[in-house]
Amino acid sequence: MSSADSTEIEKSEDSSPVYEFEKSLSDSISKKFSNVEIAYVKQNRIRVNVKKEEIIDVASFIRDELHFDHAESVSGVDYPKDKQIEVVYHLGSYTDPLLSKQILALATRTQREDNPHPGNDSSKLPSLCDVFPSVSFHERECFEMLGVYFDGNPDNRRLLLPEDWADIPPLRKDFAIKGR
Amino acid sequence: MSQKLPPGLQLEKVDDRIMTLNVGPQHPGSGHMRIILKIDGDYIVHCDPDPGYVHRGEEKMAEYRNYITNIPHLERPVIHDSCNILYPYCLGVEELLGLEVPERAKYLRVIAAELNRCVYTEYWLGIYGIFLGHSTMFMWPVGDRELLIDLLDKMTGARVTHAYFVPGGVRNDVPPNFEDVCLRQVNYFEKRLKEYADIFYDNPILISRTKGTGVLSREDAIKLGTTGSVLRASGVDFDIRKKEPYDVYEELDFQTNVLKEGDSYARSKIPWLDMLESCRIIRDALQKMPKSGSVRIKLKPKPKGGDTEVYHRVESGRGSLGMYIVSNNKPEPYRLKISVPSFRNLIAMPHLLKGELLGNLPPVYWSLNYWPVEADR
Numbered sequence A: 001m002s003s004a005d006s007t008e009i010e011k012s013e014d015s016s017p018v019y020e021f022e023k024s025l026s027d028s029i030s031k032k033f034s035n036v037e038i039a040y041v042k043q044n045r046i047r048v049n050v051k052k053e054e055i056i057d058v059a060s061f062i063r064d065e066l067h068f069d070h071a072e073s074v075s076g077v078d079y080p081k082d083k084q085i086e087v088v089y090h091l092g093s094y095t096d097p098l099l100s101k102q103i104l105a106l107a108t109r110t111q112r113e114d115n116p117h118p119g120n121d122s123s124k125l126p127s128l129c130d131v132f133p134s135v136s137f138h139e140r141e142c143f144e145m146l147g148v149y150f151d152g153n154p155d156n157r158r159l160l161l162p163e164d165w166a167d168i169p170p171l172r173k174d175f176a177i178k179g180r
Numbered sequence B: 001m002s003q004k005l006p007p008g009l010q011l012e013k014v015d016d017r018i019m020t021l022n023v024g025p026q027h028p029g030s031g032h033m034r035i036i037l038k039i040d041g042d043y044i045v046h047c048d049p050d051p052g053y054v055h056r057g058e059e060k061m062a063e064y065r066n067y068i069t070n071i072p073h074l075e076r077p078v079i080h081d082s083c084n085i086l087y088p089y090c091l092g093v094e095e096l097l098g099l100e101v102p103e104r105a106k107y108l109r110v111i112a113a114e115l116n117r118c119v120y121t122e123y124w125l126g127i128y129g130i131f132l133g134h135s136t137m138f139m140w141p142v143g144d145r146e147l148l149i150d151l152l153d154k155m156t157g158a159r160v161t162h163a164y165f166v167p168g169g170v171r172n173d174v175p176p177n178f179e180d181v182c183l184r185q186v187n188y189f190e191k192r193l194k195e196y197a198d199i200f201y202d203n204p205i206l207i208s209r210t211k212g213t214g215v216l217s218r219e220d221a222i223k224l225g226t227t228g229s230v231l232r233a234s235g236v237d238f239d240i241r242k243k244e245p246y247d248v249y250e251e252l253d254f255q256t257n258v259l260k261e262g263d264s265y266a267r268s269k270i271p272w273l274d275m276l277e278s279c280r281i282i283r284d285a286l287q288k289m290p291k292s293g294s295v296r297i298k299l300k301p302k303p304k305g306g307d308t309e310v311y312h313r314v315e316s317g318r319g320s321l322g323m324y325i326v327s328n329n330k331p332e333p334y335r336l337k338i339s340v341p342s343f344r345n346l347i348a349m350p351h352l353l354k355g356e357l358l359g360n361l362p363p364v365y366w367s368l369n370y371w372p373v374e375a376d377r
Helices: A020-032 A055-064 A133-146 B058-062 B076-097 B103-131 B136-156 B178-201 B204-210 B218-223 B228-233 B264-288 B341-346 B348-353 B358-367 B372-376
Strands: A037-042 A045-050 A070-079 A084-092 A103-111 A124-126 A149-151 B018-023 B034-040 B043-050 B309-315 B320-326 B335-339
Touching (some): A020 A037, A020 A045, A020 A055, A055 A103, A055 A124, A070 B320, A070 B335, A084 B320, A133 B341, B043 B348, B043 B358, B058 B335, B076 B103, B076 B309, B076 B320, B076 B372, B103 B136, B103 B178, B103 B358, B204 B358, B218 B228, B218 B348, B228 B264, B341 B348, B341 B372
Parallel strands (some): A045 A103, A124 A149
Antiparallel strands (some): A084 A103, B018 B034, B034 B043, B309 B320, B320 B335
């Protein structure tokens, strides 16, 4: 969007810009983990899709080797057609000045149940609380809004919803707003 | 030596000493939020924040409305800072739709965003004053805030819920004499701000209540992912306006305020320093702004985003505010996640209050620059 970085951008043959620094970050991840899919590399934004079994290893690598040190947000996205729920961690860095513009989206997917029983069904993911303590409240929110239980999060209680909420998790696509 | 007690009496167990205390959700000091405390005498041994009393489902509502009709309701979580919460949304939608914002609109956005930052911070400061029993510090900021609200009223046509930012620019141009009025008001406002130091920030009572309470170390601030004034009061130099400049912040002359102490005093001082910096930014922007030109791109009705996703963030009055928009070729976003600074800073609260005196709850809690409505969305 801004023109300041345009000098650093080289045009590749198919005329889409190549972002060298972002590419080097994503390459170091894909070199270490062969099953990881790099979804896109844009200016200051990288997205990495991983299997849920691998997410703790990849997150630890991102923290220890690439120096991303905190999570900005954790978003759950519901995909009823794929029968999957996706959880996206947006990671940033305060300590490394080279990374201050970068946001790395680490995404993983889990199974989606048609009749959810939050906490007692197969919609489970390993928690990243031990790797990034900043995700704790975000994961709590994701649990109540989409029904994804985070194994290893010390606190999986309700956060924003009323204590007597008895309906399905409200950010799932099959939860409809009245009159819409 | 075993202690002999009179019949019918027994020694107190440790667990009996612990009392659970609910602060809120109707308490004027908690704002629509409950803090569940466990106290031993006057000391807080455990703190469990319980937000959610003003959860309105903004993210769900956004999935049902198109990119333009989302604007008025998305500013509701924090109406005092409504320009800043719409800022990342507009930047995101502009990237989705491939829009280039006119130069004059970029400057108008910066001016509106900085005015809004001051309006929010004045409101926050007023409540901070009344929290600490300093009623003059409630009257002054709330009175001075009116000056800026008048300016924003002239600019946008509404006192608080402006809905001024739209994808592709701003909703309308400013009236002809706006530059002069704005400069005059901002200069007066800056003079007033400097008087706050005499009555509040140099006040020995404020200093004795806030210095050294609720200290957040640099390492913890980073580890807990705090943002904005909380982070910068702990010695981390991170301001999105400097680190990932958006619109025209790169061309403007300002600095970031960083303090090293990490206590409640530092956290309460950073927003005030930011307001002084905002005055500089507004003056600079007024000078560099093109004197005429378009302020808005005309859009087709119900524009569709591509099959992609964006994440944009700005520095709001409380810290980094991010919007994650997932689009699937429809006029409505498939998913919109608002990553709000209040919610991120809330994680620090149990950490800071553990071991504090109960009387230190208000200065520590409100120094987190927390806005309950925004955290709940």
